[in-house]
Amino acid sequence: MERVKLLGSEIDTYRFDDAIDYAKANPGQVVTINPEMLDYAQKHPDFANIIKNAELVIPDGIGVQLGLMLMGHNIKRIPGIEFAKRLLTEFQGRPVALIGAKPEILSKTVENLKSELPNLNLVYVHDGYFKDTELILSEVSAKKPELILVALGSPKQEEFIYSLKPLLPNAVMVGVGGSFDVWSGVVERAPEIYQKLGLEWLYRTIKEPKRFKRIFPVLPLFVLKVLKEKWS
Numbered sequence: 001m002e003r004v005k006l007l008g009s010e011i012d013t014y015r016f017d018d019a020i021d022y023a024k025a026n027p028g029q030v031v032t033i034n035p036e037m038l039d040y041a042q043k044h045p046d047f048a049n050i051i052k053n054a055e056l057v058i059p060d061g062i063g064v065q066l067g068l069m070l071m072g073h074n075i076k077r078i079p080g081i082e083f084a085k086r087l088l089t090e091f092q093g094r095p096v097a098l099i100g101a102k103p104e105i106l107s108k109t110v111e112n113l114k115s116e117l118p119n120l121n122l123v124y125v126h127d128g129y130f131k132d133t134e135l136i137l138s139e140v141s142a143k144k145p146e147l148i149l150v151a152l153g154s155p156k157q158e159e160f161i162y163s164l165k166p167l168l169p170n171a172v173m174v175g176v177g178g179s180f181d182v183w184s185g186v187v188e189r190a191p192e193i194y195q196k197l198g199l200e201w202l203y204r205t206i207k208e209p210k211r212f213k214r215i216f217p218v219l220p221l222f223v224l225k226v227l228k229e230k231w232s
């Protein structure tokens with residue numbers, strides 16, 4: 001399958017089911033990429049290198065889908081939160097680790113996931129507010145999970161997974177951003193109509209206006225940069 005370039009980073013073009021099959025057959029780092037991350041990668045070569053070395057880079061969200069469309073690629077987005085949930089479903093019975101989010105969010109997430117997926121086999125769970133990263137890396141690798149979801153926000157989660165990769169070469173590891181907040185029930189996902197239209201970012205911004213400052217300059221600049229890349 002083809003990888004296509006967007007603002008210097010390469011993105012995989014699988015459809016949802018094929019991306020799941022690929023991740024299962026090719027353990028390693030899964031990056032769910034968005035415009036903010038592409039922007040960050042352009043400015044930080046170490047982060048760009050992590051993306052370059054990821055086993056799978058999926059277009060999470062309408063921003064990246066739009067960027068790819070402007071470059072002439074008709075590729076459907078793969079929401080990271082849905083991708084991660086499907087992996088949890090498919091890995092039932094096999095050892096799984098969850099790392100990230102606030103302690104109370106994480107315990108709510110564990111409770112909800114366990115009732116939804118009765119055969120979920122959690123071998124390691126830790127919140128995302130730790131100081132000693134080395135300790136967490138050694139604790140989680142000792143448990144030998146085969147699927148690890150990391151919710152530390154970007155770029156922290158991608159850096160964490162990159163460090164974990166050599167310790168657990170046979171695991172599928174996904175950076176899942178704010179997914180635990182949603183699964184905990186504390187943060188609601190946008191209503192379906194917003195999801196269908198690719199406007200979750202708009203809903204979240206209305207609900208949480210302080211996000212505006214974070215995403216507002218990024219999206220229009222992202223589109224301009226993509227067009228500049230296309231025409232140069």
Ligand code: UDP
Pocket residue numbers: 100101102127128129151152153154156176177178179180181
């Ligand atoms: N988070 C964490 N440790 C940190 C920073 C963030 O566990 O040091 C968690 C945070 O609690 C949230 C998740 O990372 O559950 C995603 O954060 P955010 O919404 O900022 O990231 P985004 O999904 O927008 O990239």
